[in-house]
Amino acid sequence: xxxxxxxxxxxxxxxxxxxxxxxxxxxxxxxxxxxxxxxxxxxxxxxxxxxxxxxxxxxxxxxxxxxxxxxxxxxxxxxxxxxxxxxxxxxxxxxxxxxxxxxxxxxxxxxxxxxxxxxxxxxxxxxxxxxxxxxxxxxxxxxxxxxxxxxxxxxxxxxxxxxxxxxxxxxxxxxxxxxxxxxxxxxxxxxxxxxxxxxxxxxxxxxxxxxxxxxxxxxxxxxxxxxxxxxxxxxxxxxxxxxxxxxxxxxxxxxxxxxxxxxxxxxxxxxxxxxxxxxxxxxxxxxxxxxxxxxxxxxxxxxxxxxxxxxxxxxxxxxxxxxxxxxxxxxxxxxxxxxxxxxxxxxxxxxxxxxxxxxxxxxxxxxxxxxxxxxxxxxxxxxxxxxxxxxxxxxxxxxxxxxxxxxxxxxxxxxxxxxxxxxxxxxxxxxxxxxxxxxxxxxxxxxxxxxxxxxxxxxxxxxxxxxxxxxxxxxxxxxxxxxxxxxxxxxxxxxxxxxxxxxxxxxxxxxxxxxxxxxxxxxxxxxxxxxxxxxxxxxxxxxxxxxxxxxxxxxxxxxxxxxxxxxxxxxxxxxxxxxxxxxxxxxxxxxxxxxxxxxxxxxxxxxxxxxxxxxxxxxxxxxxxxxxxxxxxxxxxxxxxxxxxxxxxxxxxxxxxxxxxxxxxxxxxxxxxxxxxxxxxxxxxxxxxxxxxxxxxxxxxxxxxxxxxxxxxxxxxxxxxxxxxxxxxxxxxxxxxxxxxx
Ligand code: ADP
Ligand code: MG
Numbered sequence: 196x197x198x199x200x201x202x203x204x205x206x207x208x209x210x211x212x213x214x215x216x217x218x219x220x221x222x223x224x225x226x227x228x229x230x231x232x233x234x235x236x237x238x239x240x241x242x243x244x245x246x247x248x249x250x251x252x253x254x255x256x257x258x259x260x261x262x263x264x265x266x267x268x269x270x271x272x273x274x275x276x277x278x279x280x281x282x283x284x285x286x287x288x289x290x291x292x293x294x295x296x297x298x299x300x301x302x303x304x305x306x307x308x309x310x311x312x313x314x315x316x317x318x319x320x321x322x323x324x325x326x327x328x329x330x331x332x333x334x335x336x337x338x339x340x341x342x343x344x345x346x347x348x349x350x351x352x353x354x355x356x357x358x359x360x361x362x363x364x365x366x367x368x369x370x371x372x373x374x375x376x377x378x379x380x381x382x383x384x385x386x387x388x389x390x391x392x393x394x395x396x397x398x399x400x401x402x403x404x405x406x407x408x409x410x411x412x413x414x415x416x417x418x419x420x421x422x423x424x425x426x427x428x429x430x431x432x433x434x435x436x437x438x439x440x441x442x443x444x445x446x447x448x449x450x451x452x453x454x455x456x457x458x459x460x461x462x463x464x465x466x467x468x469x470x471x472x473x474x475x476x477x478x479x480x481x482x483x484x485x486x487x488x489x490x491x492x493x494x495x496x497x498x499x500x501x502x503x504x505x506x507x508x509x510x511x512x513x514x515x516x517x518x519x520x521x522x523x524x525x526x527x528x529x530x531x532x533x534x535x536x537x538x539x540x541x542x543x544x545x546x547x548x549x550x551x552x553x554x555x556x557x558x559x560x561x562x563x564x565x566x567x568x569x570x571x572x573x574x575x576x577x578x579x580x581x582x583x584x585x586x587x588x589x590x591x592x593x594x595x596x597x598x599x600x601x602x603x604x605x606x607x608x609x610x611x612x613x614x615x616x617x618x619x620x621x622x623x624x625x626x627x628x629x630x631x632x633x634x635x636x637x638x639x640x641x642x643x644x645x646x647x648x649x650x651x652x653x654x655x656x657x658x659x660x661x662x663x664x665x666x667x668x669x670x671x672x673x674x675x676x677x678x679x680x681x682x683x684x685x686x687x688x689x690x691x692x693x694x695x696x697x698x699x700x701x702x703x704x705x706x707x708x709x710x711x712x713x714x715x716x717x718x719x720x721x722x723x724x725x726x727x728x729x730x731x732x733x734x735x736x737x738x739x740x741x742x743x744x745x746x747x748x749x750x751x752x753x754x755x756x757x758x759x760x761x762x763x764x765x766x767x768x769x770x771x772x773x774x775x776x777x778x779x780x781x782x783x784x785x786x787x788x789x790x791x792x793x794x795x796x797x798x799x800x801x802x803x804x805x806x807x808x809x810x811x812x813x814x815x816x817x818x819x820x821x822x823x824x825x826x827x828x829x830x831x832x833x834x835x836x837x838x839x840x841x842x843x844x845x846x847x848x849x850x851x852x853x854x855x856x857x858x859x860x861x862x863x864x865x866x867x868x869x870x871x872x873x874x875x876x877x878x879x880x881x882x883x884x885x886x887x888x889x890x891x892x893x894x895x896x897x898x899x900x901x902x903x904x905x906x907x908x909x910x911x912x913x914x915x916x917x918x919x920x921x922x923x924x925x926x927x928x929x930x931x932x933x934x935x936x937x
Contacts, residue, residue: 240491242290244283245363252282264360266564267420268400271360276328283364284313284326287375290366295326295375297334297356300391301341302805304692306523307381309336310374331377332358338383342808344801346387353384359392362520365490369531378520387798391694392516394793398701399423399515401791405708406561406569406585412715412732413581421564424701425681427512428522429496431553431689432529433504433541434476436935439926440539445820446931449813450543450690451608453821454829454908456915457549458928462502470499473936476506479536483508486528492521501617502551503932512558512681515701519694522555526690538936542690545611547928548908552612553689557696560681561585571680572634580729580736583638584715587736587743588707589682590625590635593675594746596703596787597623598767598778600675601686603696605775606806607813609688614770616753619674619686621775622761622768624748626673632749638740641733672752702793711739772810773893779803807889814896815882821904822878825871828924829911833871836918837864864917867910874907 240246250258257278263269287295296308313324338354356379364377381390388394406422440446445453462468472480480497487494493511500507508525512518526542533540545552561569570589572582593600601623604613614620627635670676674686687696718731745764750757761768769775778784780803788794794802840861847854881900886892915923 238485239488242366242489243363243491244286244365245491248286249279249282252286253278261360268361268403271358273328273332276332276358278328280326280328280331283331283375283377284324287326287366287373288313288324291368291373292366292375294372295330295377297336297358297379298376299336299356299379299381300523300692300694301381301389302344302391302802303342304690304809306527307336307341308374308376309334334379336381338381338389341381341389342805343383343389344804344808346383346385346389346797346801354381354389355384356381359396359516361396362517363491365524367490387795387801389801391519391692391698394788394798395519395694395698395701396516397793398698398705398791401705401793402561402701402708405705405712408712408716409581409584409588409708410563412712412719413584415581419563419565419567422561422569423564424515424697425512425560425562425568426515426518426693426697427510427558427681428518428687428693429507429509429554429556429558430522430525430529430542431500431505431507431555433502433543433546433553434479434506434533434538434936435504435541435931437534437537437539439930439934442926443931444824445817446539446541446546448820449817450541451546451611451817452548452928452931453817453904454824454911454915454925455547455928455931456912458932460503460929460933461550465501467499467503467505468501472497472499472506475536475538476936479532479538480506480508482535483528483532486532487525490521490524490528492525492528494525500551500553502547504936505551505553512560514562515559515697519692519697522693544608544688544690547932548611550928550932551617552615554612554618554685555687555689555691555693557684557687557693557700558678558681559684559697559700568680570682572630579634580733583634583736583740584711584732585708586631586635586677587638587739588704588711590746591710591739591743592700592703592707593623593625594743595707596699597746598769598775599699599703599784599787600684600696601767601769602775602778603699604686604688604691605769605772606688606691607772607810607817608690609686610771612688613686619672620752620758620768621686621770622752622758622766623674623686623746624752624761624766625682625746626670626676626749626752627747628670628677628679628749630679631677632747635740635744635747638733638737639744641737670749670752673748674752698793702788702791705791706787711735714739771897772806773890773897776803776806776810776893779806804889807893810893811889811896814893814900818878818882818900818904821907822875822882824925825875825907825911829914830868830871830875832918832922832924833864833868833914836922837861837868840864860917864914867914867917870910871907871914874903874910877903878907 249261253261257275260272260275261279264271294310294312296310298306298308301307313326315323315325317323334356336354336356337352339352359378359380362378364375367374367376380388380393380396382388382393402424403422407416407419410416410419410422435446443452445451484494493513494508495511496509498507510521513521529540542553544554563569569585570582572579601621612618669678674684676683676685684696684700687693714735715732718735719728723731746766748757758768769778779799785796785799788799789796840857844854844857844861847857878900881903886895915927
């Protein structure tokens with residue numbers, strides 16, 4: 196097959212997958228697929244086993260069965276596995292693969308893969324390339340070497356990976372080696388989930404079940420097979436020059452700086468945000484996008500972010516499972532391509548103290564498989580009632596489970612960012628904005644619900660176009676904001692897997708949809724005329740909205756007044772990870788996950804244990820790294836300068852000159868060295884204490900270790916401002932943030 200034909204078909208494949216959802220972007224309502232291969236190269240989606248690639252390789256019967264599973268979530272027929280595996284293998288070998296792997300997302304927060312070659316004996320005296328249905332469906336990695344939260348002991352090793360046919364297999368090429376990667380879930384021998392994907396898929400099922408009930412109640416389920424959540428994640432990241440990075444053990448081991456005085460210039464001038472992209476960075480972005488396109492990842496937006504050296508990438512949204520897999524791949528592509536360009540991509544939430552950190556805004560909505568966005572208001576009142584049913588479910592869910600949602604974004608890295616007046620506070624509330632608030636008010640007052648309309652802006656010059664103004668403004672201080680046709684959960688950290696926050700979001704909203712659907716099903720009966728039915732449904736929504744609208748806040752989430760107001764409203768303010776995680780240990784949480792078959796009690800316990808373990812490990816690694824840097828890099832430099840100063844003071848005295856400036860500098864250095872020394876002692880003794888309970892340890896870390904590290908850092912940063920630059924052993928913030936990117 197010629198390249199042109201292949202690329203054309205590959206592109207149709209992409210549009211099959213994404214086009215239906217694009218219709219929800221309003222202005223694209225009458226979207227028709229067109230060939231954009233010239234603009235995007237021949238390669239879009241060429242490394243995924245999907246759409247036309249499989250259509251050409253599978254029999255129509257097998258294709259049909261597979262599609263029903265991928266599109267509508269029907270049970271996979273195991274009979275088709277052999278044929279799919281053989282086709283996958285042929286495609287992979289044609290694309291240069293010798294190996295395949297089950298690609299999964301253990302509770303480490305990263306991805307894992309174990310490579311096997313297609314090699315097998317042919318039964319005579321030769322070898323063949325073979326890939327069976329059995330190998331496609333099931334793998335057997337060692338479960339006890341991944342975090343299991345005590346579900347498994349070290350001697351209980353067996354675990355399984357199982358093929359997720361709803362996310363297409365893909366080919367990665369690293370170091371010239373092509374590998375076929377098969378997205379899978381990862382469970383223990385006992386069947387309990389040990390990964391991010393299993394509960395996510397279960398939560399998607401729960402959401403579908405109860406969203407369909409709402410559609411049925413409104414009689415708008417015709418032709419709809421499925422409702423799913425959609426997701427678009429805006430990825431923020433920093434780039435630093437590789438040479439400077441290599442001189443910073445903290446960046447190398449922890450992904451963030453543990454020491455470093457402020458640069459005289461940060462983002463005070465707001466001159467980086469949306470500025471012209473430095474050419475070296477643009478070349479990196481172009482290469483990354485090319486890599487992403489081949490994997491069928493629809494990278495759409497790129498720009499400079501607020502902080503120097505900070506950038507963003509946003510894709511077109513997709514169904515949540517796919518978007519989560521794509522999000523993990525995106526982070527890995529950005530990291531790999533940056534190294535090829537002599538830079539390092541830092542995805543940590545707070546690489547630099549005092550400089551804006553990075554998040555991953557989680558744009559979330561609900562869509563039918565026909566591409567209808569259920570969170571997009573219409574102007575007629577009937578469909579707005581249905582829209583409000585979904586909105587009411589979101590408001591109720593966030594009000595009831597703000598604590599749990601907060602817990603999903605709790606980790607050591609995000610603690611450095613949330614509530615720092617650059618990211619939303621730890622108090623979870625919803626920004627409704629003018630448009631939605633207007634409709635909520637109408638609902639609560641029992642009026643007909645119309646949509647607030649936008650207006651036209653005159654820009655004061657005839658030559659300029661008239662601009663349509665949206666009916667609502669944006670609020671960048673809110674953790675959970677309505678953006679006209681979706682909600683944006685803005686508290687998610689930049690390096691986090693989005694699977695867990697979305698699992699919880701889907702589950703709590705499924706519960707509220709269930710609650711509302713049940714109430715509606717009791718008040719509505721077959722014989723009712725349309726207006727009585729609408730009135731009955733409206734009264735259900737009205738009551739629910741009244742009970743839960745206290746979680747809506749449209750003001751400045753950074754202000755101190757909001758903290759007191761939130762307290763009066765009874766909204767939780769869980770500032771740190773040890774404060775936040777207990778929300779996942781309550782009976783309320785256990786009952787919820789169990790009721791919707793998302794996580795059993797033991798699976799939830801295990802997950803929480805892993806979250807505590809991870810907090811403890813991350814903080815202790817950081818403490819050890821900081822101690823090493825203070826003892827072996829900072830202290831020796833300071834001692835050198837101290838001796839130089841002492842010698843100068845002594846020399847001046849010998850020469851009979853009074854030198855108060857030199858003396859006072861020496862005293863300052865000596866005092867700071869003393870503080871540094873005592874902080875190092877505190878860090879060291881904390882690390883030598885033993886504690887077998889991770890929960891107690893996490894509280895002690897927050898209350899004792901982190902303040903000691905802060906004391907050490909503060910002394911070191913003050914010394915950095917005094918010690919001669921040629922003696923200072925670490926690249927400075929100025930070098931890291933400003934050098935080498937243009
Ligand atoms: P912002 O102006 O908020 O920075 P961006 O364009 O950077 O916006 O990102 C917006 C994100 O929201 C994109 O990833 C986009 O695909 C996603 N998005 C838009 N509509 C939906 C939707 N209906 N469901 C999920 N995500 C959506
Ligand atoms: Mg953006």
